Amino acid sequence: MYSTVFLRLEPLGLELVAAAALQAGHDVRLIDLQVETHDDYRRLIESWQPDFVALSGNYLANVPELIDLAKFTKQLLPRSFVCIGGHSASFVADAILADGEGAVDCVLRGEGEAGIGPLLEAVEQDRGAIDEVPGIVSPNGSGPKPVLVRSIDDLQPARHLLRHRRKYFLGHLDPCASIEFSRGCPWDCAFCSAWTFYGRGYRQRSADRIAEDLQLIREPGVFIVDDVAFIHERHALEIADSIRRAGLRKQFYLETRGDVLLRNRRVFEEWKEIGLEYMFLGIEALDEDALQRYRKRASLSGNFEALEFARSLGINVAINIIADPDWDADRFDAVRRWCMEVPEVVNISVNTPYPGTETWLTEARRLQTHDYRLFDIQHCVLPTRLPLDEFYRKLVETQQVLNKKHLSWSALRQVGFLAGKLLLQRQTNFIKSLWKFNSVYNAERLLDDHRRPLRYAIPDRPLDAGVRREDLYVHAAAANAGGSKRPGIGR
Ligand code: B12
Numbered sequence: 001m002y003s004t005v006f007l008r009l010e011p012l013g014l015e016l017v018a019a020a021a022l023q024a025g026h027d028v029r030l031i032d033l034q035v036e037t038h039d040d041y042r043r044l045i046e047s048w049q050p051d052f053v054a055l056s057g058n059y060l061a062n063v064p065e066l067i068d069l070a071k072f073t074k075q076l077l078p079r080s081f082v083c084i085g086g087h088s089a090s091f092v093a094d095a096i097l098a099d100g101e102g103a104v105d106c107v108l109r110g111e112g113e114a115g116i117g118p119l120l121e122a123v124e125q126d127r128g129a130i131d132e133v134p135g136i137v138s139p140n141g142s143g144p145k146p147v148l149v150r151s152i153d154d155l156q157p158a159r160h161l162l163r164h165r166r167k168y169f170l171g172h173l174d175p176c177a178s179i180e181f182s183r184g185c186p187w188d189c190a191f192c193s194a195w196t197f198y199g200r201g202y203r204q205r206s207a208d209r210i211a212e213d214l215q216l217i218r219e220p221g222v223f224i225v226d227d228v229a230f231i232h233e234r235h236a237l238e239i240a241d242s243i244r245r246a247g248l249r250k251q252f253y254l255e256t257r258g259d260v261l262l263r264n265r266r267v268f269e270e271w272k273e274i275g276l277e278y279m280f281l282g283i284e285a286l287d288e289d290a291l292q293r294y295r296k297r298a299s300l301s302g303n304f305e306a307l308e309f310a311r312s313l314g315i316n317v318a319i320n321i322i323a324d325p326d327w328d329a330d331r332f333d334a335v336r337r338w339c340m341e342v343p344e345v346v347n348i349s350v351n352t353p354y355p356g357t358e359t360w361l362t363e364a365r366r367l368q369t370h371d372y373r374l375f376d377i378q379h380c381v382l383p384t385r386l387p388l389d390e391f392y393r394k395l396v397e398t399q400q401v402l403n404k405k406h407l408s409w410s411a412l413r414q415v416g417f418l419a420g421k422l423l424l425q426r427q428t429n430f431i432k433s434l435w436k437f438n439s440v441y442n443a444e445r446l447l448d449d450h451r452r453p454l455r456y457a458i459p460d461r462p463l464d465a466g467v468r469r470e471d472l473y474v475h476a477a478a479a480n481a482g483g484s485k486r487p488g489i490g491r
């Protein structure tokens with residue numbers, strides 16, 4: 001839903017996996033089903049007949065689509081090898097194999113750049129050897145643990161393989177490319193799986209490599225995909241310096257935390273000067289209790305101070321608040337009033353326990369549904385205090401504030417000149433997005449989604465009560481991860 005309205009971005013992870021396969025000497029094509037159809041996919045594999053098909057499963061809600069695509073691929077090309085990888089696939093590998101009923105040959109867990117070359121080689125030379133590939137989960141069971149890439153400086157995404165680059169946008173950054181400055185997160189919020197995927201490691205790309213990569217990007221807008229941007233002041237200032245020296249002029253979007261913003265004020269002032277346009281802050285809650293429960297390791301007063309500072313910079317700020325299924329009508333009304341008062345774009349997501357998060361361990365027993373498609377932080381999968389239909393009506397009413405303040409005609413008045421310029425360039429992603437809100441954010445539609453027949457179910461949480469945090473990790477806590485493991489400590 002989110003990506004229907006506000007943004008659509010290039011699949012950077014898949015481009016990196018594709019680059020590793022190219023480097024290993026293979027012929028590679030890429031299709032992005034955010035912008036192309038299943039018919040396009042069928043046409044591509046029918047005409048090209050690949051030996052190996054790699055599907056990217058970053059989002060839990062897409063797992064059923066992936067399983068169906070795998071089955072469809074095997075019907076058309078019974079001799080091809082079908083592999084699924086990506087963030088979410090890494091946490092539910094066994095379930096994907098079981099639901100694939102023989103159509104999925106393996107799930108490759110963890111960072112795909114490291115594993116794809118050895119896997120392709122095994123498939124080509126000796127299929128029996130696939131179970132030795134790090135990260136592999138096949139019908140024979142799990143192989144060695146996934147390994148991290150040697151250095152994220154060595155990576156260069158195969159952006160050129162995408163056929164429709166003009167389709168990627170983020171608000172008025174239209175068109176917009178994506179880039180990685182760092183990988184991983186040293187915090188450990190209870191609702192998040194970013195840290196469990198990377199074994200709580202954190203690695204940085206060098207400033208010079210980043211400037212080189214930026215020079216190859218033709219789009220004027222750039223989305224920085226880091227989980228928490230600019231954790232370390234020196235790194236951020238070095239990148240800014242390289243950008244200035246290279247004479248690059250781009251418009252940037254990033255996501256970060258309030259405490260990082262306050263600690264590194266100089267960084268954000270500097271970045272405003274070199275093109276930082278949009279910033280997304282994970283505020284998550286408007287009360288201390290919830291911040292504690294989420295283990296955000298941030299204070300409410302600090303978050304508000306960060307908002308003030310961000311406003312003073314003149315950057316477009318969007319913030320996220322997590323709606324708890326336990327909210328009653330009064331709570332929604334209070335949040336809605338607050339959303340009206342602040343100038344920022346407020347995004348409301350719903351607290352959702354994902355496999356790979358700590359809340360998955362504590363909350364999964366209470367799940368009201370096991371339908372993957374509802375695990376998109378817009379639907380409610382836990383029991384609600386209000387009747388579900390009322391919860392959704394209140395949720396959409398609160399989300400509507402965003403529509404009133406920032407989309408439709410009011411927004412167009414504010415961005416009239418820009419919209420005209422984009423139209424002249426025939427870039428219409430942003431302008432079309434302004435009117436999509438009501439058709440997408442709709443309580444009836446949310447409820448209807450719960451009535452769809454269940455086809456593939458998220459596995460139950462492990463019953464063993466002694467599960468430890470480390471058991472959630474995809475990559476084991478890495479000695480070579482670099483950076484500080486202690487949140488809040490700069491370099
Ligand atoms: C950038 C980002 C986005 C971008 C997506 C851009 C895009 N088109 O991919 C935007 C802003 C659109 C987005 C949207 C959403 N996101 Co998001 N997003 C991220 C973020 C911060 C970074 C992802 C990224 O680009 N990383 C860098 C690249 C290099 O890594 P990567 O994509 O993971 O790829 C690597 C591996 O996964 C693997 N891999 C990937 N594909 C494949 C394929 C094969 C075959 C193999 C072998 C390996 C492999 O190898 C790659 C290279 O190492 C992650 C957090 C995270 N750290 O993963 C959250 C995250 C993935 N998002 C999340 C969520 C919840 C969402 C939304 C549902 C939010 C919403 N409000 O609606 C939407 C859903 C979008 C959708 N399409 O359905 C959750 C996922 C939860 C889940 N389990 O499903 C995450 C983990 C954040 C979190 N804090 O929990 N997101």
Ligand code: SF4
Nearest residue numbers: 185187189192194227
């Ligand atoms: S700081 Fe952000 S990315 Fe890191 S664990 Fe918390 S929510 Fe996830």
